[in-house]
Amino acid sequence: MAIQTFNDVLAFVHVVRAGSFTRAAAVVGVTPSALSHSIRGLEARLGVRLLTRTTRSIAPTEAGERLFSSVAPRFEDIDAELAAVKELHDKPVGTIRITSAEHAANSILWPKLSKVLHQYPDINIEISVDYAMSDIASQRYDAGVRIGDQVAKDMIAVRIGPDLRIAVVGSPAYFAKRARPRTPHDLVHHDCINLRLPTQGGLMPWDFEKDGQDVKFRVSGQWVFSSSSPIVRAALADYGLAFVPEDMALEHIAAGRLVRVLDKWCAPYAGYHLYYPSRRQSSRALVVIVEALRHRA
DSSP, X not given: OOHHHHXXXXXXXXXHHHTSHHHHHHHHTSOHHHXXXXXXXXXXXXXXXXXXXXXXXXXXXXXXXXXXXXXXXXHXXXXXXXXXXXXXXXXXXXXXXXXXOHHHIIIIIXXXXXXXXXXXXXXXXXXXXXXXXXXXXXXXXXXXXEEGGGSOTTSEEEEOSOOBOEEEEEOHHHHTTSOOOSSGGGGGGSOBOEEBOTTTSSBOOEEEEETTEEEEEOOOOSOEESSSHHHHHHHHTTSOBEEEEHHHHHHHHHTTSSEEEOGXXXXXXXXXXXXXXXXXXXXXXXXXXHHHHOOOO
């Protein structure tokens, strides 16, 4: 294959992956018009249209989708092998990109990695905080963090934290006006602070378990947030009940700023796991990160 065709195919992969010529050009380091010219040349040589272009978006045609699905994984494998070869010297190097929910980033990734990264000045960490359950392969992350039972079976999973528990809490001022709930069914009489999950587009249900009985509730209230920290803040401001990871509330409970309820209905569940594709095992930088995060009872 001629080097020009190879470069044009790589340009095509970047454009499809980025979803626009402008974003792809920023990654590649060329102008959007240069990328457009490369792909038009590739289409001319192949004799088939690869992209459908509109004023607002681009999308691969059937032929383009087939080409992307076939060649994109091969380029990722090449990148992985080049990174592995680059790291065959004494010190691990490179950028490790991790996608994680806010709670795991704050309670596990930062505390553990901040203790060891001073020892590895050639390793860079990029943490993307979201709840979108991103496909780490297509989004070009090196690893992701999820609750243990949410990790895909084709991924390598490493436990990085203990089992978790949820705490349902409200302020003393709030409970001065409302009776404390005795069962999840009592939540219909309470203002509850909701979390909206981008993966589902809706509000996260509140899950409870007691004596083998699972109960899932859709709650309502005045506030909805997309992360847990402002939910705790709203509870402290007397706006209602919060449903948050236990460790985010314990300090406030101990200080009397929050009151815990429905404790017997909040059973432990699987803790956080770091997961990554097997082909990334050869990255020495990733090995350092995995060992730094690994949970040790």
